[in-house]
Amino acid sequence: MAAMLKHLSQGLRVVFAVAMLTVATYAAAVEMRGDHPDTYVVKRGDTLWDISARFLKKPWLWPEIWQANPQIANPHLIYPGDVISLAYLDRVAMQPGPRTEAAPINAIPLDQVEAFLKDLRVVDEFQQLPYVVSLEGERLRGTQGQVAYVRGIADAQPGQRYMVVRPSQRFTQTRRMSNGEYMVFKEDLDFRGNRLLTETADLNTGWTNIALMEGPLELLGHELVRVNVGTVTRGEVGDVQVSTLLLDEAGREVRVGDRLIAVDAQPYDLQFFPHPPKVQLPVGKAQVLAVADVNLYGGPRDVIAISAGARDGIDNGTVFSIWSNGNQVIDRVEYGLDRSDLSVPKRSRVQLPDEFAGHVMIFRTFDKMSYGLVMEGIKPTRVGYGLKHPDATQ
Known part of the structure; x- marks a missing residue:
């Protein structure tokens, strides 16, 4: 019996030492705020980033320290009314609330980025996209309730919806082969997509001239800005070589040369959660x-x-x-x-x-x-x- 107790005692010491090492490693990796609250009730209008900042010095570590609750299908989703607390071993835990709100909170208010989610696209090329060739009454500009005539959607059917977009900027990146420094290159575009202005950012010297750069330019993309949305009312029939698009919005005016892309039901995410990069990027690559x-x-x-x-x-x-x-x-x-x-x-x-x-x-x-x-x-x-x-x- 004494031998068994001695062996058990040694085992407990080992378990205790491992547990203490785990806690110490965890505490070193995740820094809790010294002034964090013991509990917090999620309110409407809260954001995941702000709530994480109440508990952590580094809000982006939130997914790594969240303690999954078996009664919750997805512990990453937090709703108004949920109670958040620092529980066992300083891990953040959550008690689900009454679920009176249908939508979980997001990392940031969507209204701060909604325009960029809905109104911007980045494509490699835009010249192949359908385009506005003329406007009703040969107007110079068109808006809500007026008609635009489009080439390039010969198979369009009445009722299909398209977003009218306009090229705004062209982005490229290069690298000086002599010292490995990356540089970014931005060009403003006119409404037809022609280049207007050249701007280059050098990591060491600030703005510089494109002539100083060495190495190939890599196209990162053309930014397309939403101008309007329209509904096809008539396709190409007989000898008519254009489709008719009825403009729906009273926002920016449509011009000849504007491009079209099909409207997606939901082309972007509505939920995302802060986390560190999953891949280590080369120094200077991301600017x-x-x-x-x-x-x-x-x-x-x-x-x-x-x-x-x-x-x-x-x-x-x-x-x-x-x-x-x-x-x-x-x-x-x-x-x-x-x-x-x-x-x-x-x-x-x-x-x-x-x-x-x-x-x-x-x-x-x-x-x-x-x-x-x-x-x-x-x-x-x-x-x-x-x-x-x-x-x-x-």
């Missing part, structure tokens, strides 16, 4: 391509376009940290305060570190690029800034 509605800078709750997408392992809910790129500066103590920049070779300059700017969560992913919402920031987000793992420290 800020554009900031919506502004020229260069954005802040929290602004939408940004980034130069990586589904082919790079990015999906909706992926969280990145945003970093300004460290410049290379002249050591004026060593070279003299009056030394000009051009007289000091680049290899002799001092490399400064990258600086943290904020976090972004991806909500719309295409093949080569994505759109994300800046969730928080300590400095403005700028075109050309790099994206890293959300836990990156430099």
Whole structure:
């Protein structure tokens, strides 16, 4: 009996040691906020990100620490009325509420990104899409209740719906072969898709000229903006070579040259959950391509376009940290305060570190690029800034 007790005692010590190691590892990996509440009742209008931030210093770790409840079919879905608490071993647990609300809460309010979910598409090419060849009465522009004549949908049937879109921007990415630095390249397009303006962001020197770039340009996509929606009322009949599209909306006016894409029942996700990237991207590969509605800078709750997408392992809910790129500066103590920049070779300059700017969560992913919402920031987000793992420290 004594031998058995001794053996049992040794076994318990081993179990206890393993348990303590597990707890210590867990505590090191997941940092709880010191001021977190013991319990929280989910309210209408809450977001998953904000609730996670009540408990965690890193809201993007939420899926890793959520304790699944066997009585709940999908513990990732949280509804108003649910009670969230820190339970056994500091794991977040949930007690389901009365389910008076039909829809679960989302990571962010959908109204902040709805326009980008509904009104933007990214395609490799748009020239092959059907297009508006003329408008009713040979008008220059058309709007709600008026007719547009379309080429390229010869097999269209009455009742089919199409979105009228217009090319807005063209995005490419290149890499300097000499030093491996990535650069993003943005061109504004006119309503026919012709290039208007060339802008390039260099990770080290800021804006530069396209002539300085080496290596092939890779097309990331053309951004198409929704202009209107219409319903086919008549297809190509007899010697008529166009389909007739009745415009439904009183928003932006349709022009000759605008393109058409079929309306999808639901072309985007309505639920997504914050999580770290599933794939490690090459340094400098993911950058800020554009900031919506502004020229260069954005802040929290602004939408940004980034130069990586589904082919790079990015999906909706992926969280990145945003970093300004460290410049290379002249050591004026060593070279003299009056030394000009051009007289000091680049290899002799001092490399400064990258600086943290904020976090972004991806909500719309295409093949080569994505759109994300800046969730928080300590400095403005700028075109050309790099994206890293959300836990990156430099």
